[in-house]
Amino acid sequence: MVGNLTEHLTHWVEQTGTWGAGLYILVYLVTTLALLPTTPLNLTAGLLFGPGWGLLWSVVGAMLAAVVGFALARGVGQGWVKRRLGRHWGRLQKHLHRRGGWVLFWVRLLPIFPYGLVNYGAGLVGISWRDYLLTLVPGTVVGVAPVVWLGSGLQTGGSGWLGLGLALAGLLWWGGRAWSRR
Template sequence: MKPLSKLIKPLLLISVVLGLLWFNHSVLHLSPQGIRTWILTFGWAAPVLFILIYTVRPLILFPASVLSLTGGLAFGPVWGTVYTIVGATIGAVLSFWLARFLGNRLVSARSKEKWGKLEKNMQQKGFIYILLLRLIPIFPFDLISYGAGVAKVNFWAFLFGTLLGIIPGTFAYNFLGSSFLQGNTSYLIIAAIVFVLVTLVPLILKKRVANKS
């Protein structure tokens, strides 16, 4: 009975995650253009609503990329980036504290032992770890926030690592989103190039740092 009881929490967590992913894909199935059209009907309150939606987005695992493109479509590359950074940072902080609060309940003692070294490194070098993870688009945005909370990364290191790390990618998504409204092929090409450069540069820098070390 004990081995079975230990599996209940992980299985329940996996079921919730899979259920949310299915809900986003099959039920919501929202596009950036559709969200933009709806959110702009709120007039002056549209930016506030956008930030609020981005803040609670991690709770239902709605794709961050969709909302980032929406920011560019609805508010342009500059203000779209600003609103997205504000919403994404607040949402990341919410996820961080939620994971910090529930972490001990969801992670078994045996699991903690297995990733104890990584957890210790993240606690000691939290800012660098979070900054690199945010800059390099390898792991899902929300997974980093929840993982940092469980690993008990210093909050301020997490906050500033997140805030600085999401700026390039956020601008790239918003610039790309805003280019869809221009209807100009050259503008779209420029936006695509900017998006690719901002995505690849952190990967190149990471390799150089690894080679020097």
């Protein structure tokens, strides 16, 4: 059944061309902003578009959603958070100025935090645009690639991509554990 559905979806993607990628990016944007899990979308991208195009469309969708979510949270919600934190806001800003970019980068790599929540959270607590944008591309690519490649590996004859996806996922898990113990 899954193979049959995959065949139909792959055929549809081939027929729609660029429109299929555009629809995928739109779905990714809405899914992320609604705080729904994006892991199934990343797997699907690898399965339908392959390892290269799947990674590209997932990264484009993720980065578009990230910038929109961050801007919304920063513009609409940051003042509210600042008022709620009161005197603690200055201490938080000092910590974020010193280490905010690194914290954001590593949080992007941990699959336990929904991607949309990371974007909203970064905007609410006042991560600077500079730190946010500097961590956006590397954090997104490295965080999304293993899942897309796992999806690509689910295709017939894609065992190399499956292995690469598993290896990178394991490396990220190990790196996250080692960093959290510092």
